[in-house]
Amino acid sequence: MQTYPRSMSRDDESARHELHLAACIDDALTSSRGGAGGPFAARVVRGDAVLAVGWNQVTSANDPTAHAEVQAIRAACRTLGTFQLTGCTLYTSCEPCPMCLGAIYWARPSAVVFAATRHDAAAAGFDDALVYEEIARSPGARRIPFEHVPHPRAAEPFAAWVVLPDRIRY
């Protein structure tokens, strides 16, 4: 059972979702038609404030990590001066790919709301589904081979980290 803050009804929440998703869809259309990259946009919202927007810029920025959600998360963190998005909602025009899902878990917003699904993305040629499948495989069995090469000093960075007096956990 979902709970609502004072003065916020389910209708209010639905209207809010519709408003922010429509804005993401508009941004996705505008940015992709303008040549920024793929047809995806996202925004980070806290209460009534839109903290940041983001859209896909992979091909225009030559950055394969510049997906809409990553861009919105990075911008919201710059706005807030923190690396955590506690209490925020991430809206996105489409279900996040595994990279963006991972970014979401590291940023820890309180919720994610998306409109289109990974299957809609796949039908348009965006192969998120492949990456979801590959993640579940063992490292050596993937299309891009992930080779574990044991190294005698592999544990040194962790051993140094756990005794670092001023380490900041994230």
Next chain:
Amino acid sequence: MQTYPRSMSRDDESARHELHLAACIDDALTSSRGGAGGPFAARVVRGDAVLAVGWNQVTSANDPTAHAEVQAIRAACRTLGTFQLTGCTLYTSCEPCPMCLGAIYWARPSAVVFAATRHDAAAAGFDDALVYEEIARSPGARRIPFEHVPHPRAAEPFAAWVVLPDRIRY
């Protein structure tokens, strides 16, 4: 059966792996002790050239996506002026987390070589394993709720994209 280019023996490859992993481990130690972030570093190599290095900067840059592999991929793409790392090898001090694995699939290097494993990372307090588990769950069943809110215009960005004459696939 792995094949080797002319004049490259298995011993050569092992020596190359050892060299680059040791450099990643050194960078992970130096950067985390210096307060950049967690104890992780990576580099992108093509042939004999180190195209880019990266290290974790989550807490110093206030960027939850600034993992070592993401930083190295972004830097290598800036160096090359492209969003694809065809023919490159990504070396990393530790097995990539799901976000970095996703970034790797979008950047498409030819191989990934890592020293420590996700279990070593978990023992030092880095909860990659949780994210691997969460990815496999249905959106609504995750610790961070992912809510699919259908929108009547959700398909518009994709419909516009597939007929865009100058779209650049990635």
